[in-house]
Amino acid sequence: MAPRRSTCPYCGVGCGVAGQASGRDLTLSGDAAHPANLGRLCSKGGALAATVGLEGRLLHPMIRDRRATWDEATALVARRFSETIARHGPGSVAFYVSGQLLTEDYYAANKLMKGFIGSANIDTNSRLCMASAVVAHKLAFGADLVPGCYEDLELADLVVFAGHNAAWTHPVLFRRMEAARARGQRHLVIDPRRTDTAEVADLHLPIAPQMDVRLWNGLLADLIARGVIDRGYIAAHVAGFAEVEAELARTDQSISAVAADCGLAARDVERFFQLFAETPRTVSLFSMGSNQSAQGVAKGLAIINAHLATGRIGKPGACPFSITGQPNAMGGRETGGMATTLAGHMDFDDEARARVARFWGAPHTPSGPGLKAVEMFEAVHEGRIKALWIMATNPAVSMPDAGRVREALETCPFVVVSDCMEATDTLDYAHVKLPALAWGEKDGAVTNSERRISRQRALFEAPGEARADWRIVADVATAMGFGDAFSWRAAAQVFREWARLTAYENDGRRILNLSGLVGLTPEGYEALEPVQWPVTAAGGTARLFASGRFQTPDGRARMVRASAQGPAQPTGAAYPLALNTGRIRDQWHTLTRTGLAPDLWRHAPEPFVEVHPADAAAAGLTDGALTRVQTARGEAVALARLTDRQRPGAIFMPMHWTAAYAPSGRVNPLVAPSIDARSGQPEFKHTPARVRPYRETWRGFHISRRPWARPARLDLVWRRIPQAGCHLHEFAGRGDVEEREALRKLLLAGVSGDGLRFEDPAAGALREAFLAGDRLDRVLFTTASGTLPPRDWLVELFASEALGAGDRAALLVGRAPGRPADASPIVCACRNVRAAVIGKAVAAGAANVDAVAEVTGAGTNCGSCRPEIARLIAPRRLETADAA
Ligand SMILES: Nc1nc2c(c(=O)[nH]1)N[C@H]1C(S)=C(S)[C@@H](COP(=O)(O)OP(=O)(O)OC[C@H]3O[C@@H](n4cnc5c(=O)[nH]c(N)nc54)[C@H](O)[C@@H]3O)O[C@H]1N2
Numbered sequence: 026m027a028p029r030r031s032t033c034p035y036c037g038v039g040c041g042v043a044g045q046a047s048g049r050d051l052t053l054s055g056d057a058a059h060p061a062n063l064g065r066l067c068s069k070g071g072a073l074a075a076t077v078g079l080e081g082r083l084l085h086p087m088i089r090d091r092r093a094t095w096d097e098a099t100a101l102v103a104r105r106f107s108e109t110i111a112r113h114g115p116g117s118v119a120f121y122v123s124g125q126l127l128t129e130d131y132y133a134a135n136k137l138m139k140g141f142i143g144s145a146n147i148d149t150n151s152r153l154c155m156a157s158a159v160v161a162h163k164l165a166f167g168a169d170l171v172p173g174c175y176e177d178l179e180l181a182d183l184v185v186f187a188g189h190n191a192a193w194t195h196p197v198l199f200r201r202m203e204a205a206r207a208r209g210q211r212h213l214v215i216d217p218r219r220t221d222t223a224e225v226a227d228l229h230l231p232i233a234p235q236m237d238v239r240l241w242n243g244l245l246a247d248l249i250a251r252g253v254i255d256r257g258y259i260a261a262h263v264a265g266f267a268e269v270e271a272e273l274a275r276t277d278q279s280i281s282a283v284a285a286d287c288g289l290a291a292r293d294v295e296r297f298f299q300l301f302a303e304t305p306r307t308v309s310l311f312s313m314g315s316n317q318s319a320q321g322v323a324k325g326l327a328i329i330n331a332h333l334a335t336g337r338i339g340k341p342g343a344c345p346f347s348i349t350g351q352p353n354a355m356g357g358r359e360t361g362g363m364a365t366t367l368a369g370h371m372d373f374d375d376e377a378r379a380r381v382a383r384f385w386g387a388p389h390t391p392s393g394p395g396l397k398a399v400e401m402f403e404a405v406h407e408g409r410i411k412a413l414w415i416m417a418t419n420p421a422v423s424m425p426d427a428g429r430v431r432e433a434l435e436t437c438p439f440v441v442v443s444d445c446m447e448a449t450d451t452l453d454y455a456h457v458k459l460p461a462l463a464w465g466e467k468d469g470a471v472t473n474s475e476r477r478i479s480r481q482r483a484l485f486e487a488p489g490e491a492r493a494d495w496r497i498v499a500d501v502a503t504a505m506g507f508g509d510a511f512s513w514r515a516a517a518q519v520f521r522e523w524a525r526l527t528a529y530e531n532d533g534r535r536i537l538n539l540s541g542l543v544g545l546t547p548e549g550y551e552a553l554e555p556v557q558w559p560v561t562a563a564g565g566t567a568r569l570f571a572s573g574r575f576q577t578p579d580g581r582a583r584m585v586r587a588s589a590q591g592p593a594q595p596t597g598a599a600y601p602l603a604l605n606t607g608r609i610r611d612q613w614h615t616l617t618r619t620g621l622a623p624d625l626w627r628h629a630p631e632p633f634v635e636v637h638p639a640d641a642a643a644a645g646l647t648d649g650a651l652t653r654v655q656t657a658r659g660e661a662v663a664l665a666r667l668t669d670r671q672r673p674g675a676i677f678m679p680m681h682w683t684a685a686y687a688p689s690g691r692v693n694p695l696v697a698p699s700i701d702a703r704s705g706q707p708e709f710k711h712t713p714a715r716v717r718p719y720r721e722t723w724r725g726f727h728i729s730r731r732p733w734a735r736p737a738r739l740d741l742v743w744r745r746i747p748q749a750g751c752h753l754h755e756f757a758g759r760g761d762v763e764e765r766e767a768l769r770k771l772l773l774a775g776v777s778g779d780g781l782r783f784e785d786p787a788a789g790a791l792r793e794a795f796l797a798g799d800r801l802d803r804v805l806f807t808t809a810s811g812t813l814p815p816r817d818w819l820v821e822l823f824a825s826e827a828l829g830a831g832d833r834a835a836l837l838v839g840r841a842p843g844r845p846a847d848a849s850p851i852v853c854a855c856r857n858v859r860a861a862v863i864g865k866a867v868a869a870g871a872a873n874v875d876a877v878a879e880v881t882g883a884g885t886n887c888g889s890c891r892p893e894i895a896r897l898i899a900p901r902r903l904e905t906a907d908a909a
Pocket residue numbers: 036037154187188189190191193194195215216217218220232233234235236237312313314315349350351605606607608609610611612613614710
């Protein structure tokens with residue numbers, strides 16, 4: 026069989042893949058014919074085959090912990106929702122959905138809530154992600170429209186990354202831009218951290234947290250002063266310029282004043298302004314450093330204003346470009362997955378409501394917007410929402426103030442969760458668990474960051490009783506009595522209905538229009554090639570606004586004042602540090618899928634907190650020490666990473682860890698739920714915090730064939746790190762030897778077989794290893810004051826069928842006989858190359874990334890580590906020493 030073409034389920038780049046399945050084994054490569062990636066894949070996409078096993082999958086409906094039939098589960102969900110609505114009104118129920126649903130799923134969920142239940146209480150995790158950009162687009166362009174396309178990123182002479190760590194979060198697009206750099210494109214990064222994206226850029230502005238609006242306003246004032254704005258474009262296509270100009274004049278916009286407020290060196294700010302002024306082909310990419318802010322809308326508007334005033338929009342290589350995170354964040358915005366719009370980018374005005382109701386034959390459409398994510402969980406907490414259905418998202422981990430979200434879920438009378446995995450932090454709270462088809466099984470459409478609709482296609486048979494999300498929704502809708510409107514039999518029918526809605530009574534005023542796809546046959550749907558909306562009979566559209574017409578009533582774009590404020594909650598004496606959060610290179614969100622691929626754990630095996638050396642010294646922290654990170658809401662414990670890539674006064678923690686992998690390493694219980702008043706998007710990038718040494722009295726590790734969760738009775742800092750063929754557990758405690766003994770008892774209960782044991786009471790050290798036959802079965806090493814060996818060699822032994830005499834003898838030393846241990850960090854996860862090996866290659870004369878690649882193999886597969894290799898070759902110092 027020829028490989029089937031589909032798309033990667035992770036980031037919004039939307040790379041095409043080509044996969045060939047045999048049973049559950051998958052051979053996968055990048056789809057050379059897909060316009061998003063032309064065959065390339067990053068580390069995450071490249072590891073997909075390692076994540077498609079059935080282990081850990083939810084394969085049958087469950088009512089609490091009892092297996093149920095679909096009929097039972099569907100009937101129960103329908104009955105509880107119907108009863109709740111009958112008793113407390115449609116506003117007492119809610120759906121919380123996800124940019125990881127397919128367009129068909131999203132369309133079905135939205136139709137049920139907004140058309141038939143008659144509430145707008147459906148919101149998506151895109152609220153945590155894109156909501157600020159959506160509002161900025163609507164204010165500026167009249168609808169949530171992304172002007173540009175990926176080709177613009179190659180045509181641009183300057184790319185500004187505004188709070189975007191593209192090297193890690195959109196790696197394949199970054200590879201494309203690296204190629205453009207070789208042809209002279211320049212990169213400028215605005216980010217408080219010197220990320221890998223910043224490391225290789227021409228200019229990095231390590232901005233003080235949440236000062237972006239000040240910087241972009243300063244830029245616009247400077248452009249006006251220099252006379253480089255496009256008065257002709259403004260006169261023809263833009264409204265609101267005079268108001269914005271007048272507002273800017275109220276503040277001192279001198280470079281020195283802007284630089285001082287932004288914590289930047291004046292000459293760097295000057296260089297940014299100069300570069301922007303002299304480069305007509307500029308694309309400004311904005312992502313979570315812009316959106317996840319209490320001023321996220323203002324940040325987006327300030328960026329868009331600079332582009333509108335210079336006419337740099339709708340032209341090749343020039344646009345403001347909000348890049349999306351999830352594979353179908355765009356599809357959700359299009360189909361009405363957000364509580365603040367109807368499907369098809371329509372708003373809650375009477376005309377649009379009537380139109381949508383007419384199209385659906387819907388009895389009830391809500392009169393206005395529903396609850397946005399943070400408000401929704403607050404309403405659950407207060408008991409106003411009494412039935413909640415969560416699909417394809419893990420809010421117990423990913424929402425801000427996650428402790429409170431867990432309380433809300435705990436008390437909610439009825440929680441339904443559709444997921445493809447059987448154990449997630451959110452599923453712990455589910456009354457009903459519904460098994461969804463996962464990537465590789467489901468069939469449907471997604472829209473990537475450049476408005477490109479691509480097909481995801483099934484590569485495997487549906488396992489167990491798992492069903493498509495749209496079908497689960499349709500079955501519940503039918504059981505609620507709305508069967509006529511939900512009688513689809515295939516994804517293709519759902520898609521066609523959706524396409525028809527975009528074209529319905531659309532006289533050209535709604536740019537989101539799939540009129541070219543309304544006649545799609547099942548075969549046409551199956552064969553659909555990637556295409557960018559709007560899609561007419563003539564085909565797709567790469568770039569919007571080329572004619573200078575926008576979706577506002579008068580066709581003009583709007584410049585809207587963006588006022589500069591600092592963070593919602595400033596730091597102070599008790600919590601002097603700004604806690605920033607975000608992503609790491611090789612993991613996806615809450616680890617339910619990338620966590621299954623051992624290779625993807627190598628680059629960052631444990632939760633960490635990045636701290637500037639000066640802040641670390643003040644707090645008594647050393648590199649690698651377990652560190653308590655505290656905010657007004659909660660505490661986490663993570664390994665300190667001392668680095669001058671962090672601004673003094675600011676710290677960073679990854680968002681990924683969950684109760685399943687590192688219960689004390691979860692950051693979201695610490696994050697304040699401050700939101701942007703207009704978009705409802707939380708300020709994930711700023712919570713006042715402090716750090717303290719954890720001061721463990723003992724620590725250790727346990728390697729076993731099966732995974733262990735943190736024992737409930739013991740207050741340990743626990744991390745589970747999946748390995749090929751075994752699980753590594755790292756732990757530390759603050760108790761005495763009794764605590765260690767309690768853990769030992771639990772872990773070793775029932776262990777028989779050959780045991781080796783070494784004890785050094787002076788160091789409080791105990792090392793034990795057990796074999797089952799000739800195979801290593803488990804090891805347990807603990808120490809109070811001594812050291813522990815690197816874990817790699819022991820982990821490797823778990824793969825061996827029979828241990829040799831030499832290996833046995835060295836077991837309790839923990840080191841391979843005669844092999845020097847290299848504990849330096851892994852840089853290239855694909856080829857398993859460590860920093861020390863790269864260091865040696867550099868010392869031996871490898872002067873650039875390609876030379877290092879040739880000698881060591883690092884960076885030769887997906888290329889995600891290339892910026893990090895560059896950093897190892899030429900370390901740079903943070904350029905804030907002389908900041909104003
Ligand atoms: N590897 C990986 N890739 C992913 C994902 C993943 O989980 N893993 N998730 C996907 C999703 S859903 C999303 S939304 C995207 C997100 O992609 P990005 O937005 O690139 O990712 P983040 O790491 O959340 O944040 C970007 C940067 O914003 C910076 N920042 C923080 N505060 C400020 C500020 O005040 N101003 C400025 N200018 N910058 C600031 C942070 O330091 C961080 O480096 O990634 C997508 N791609």
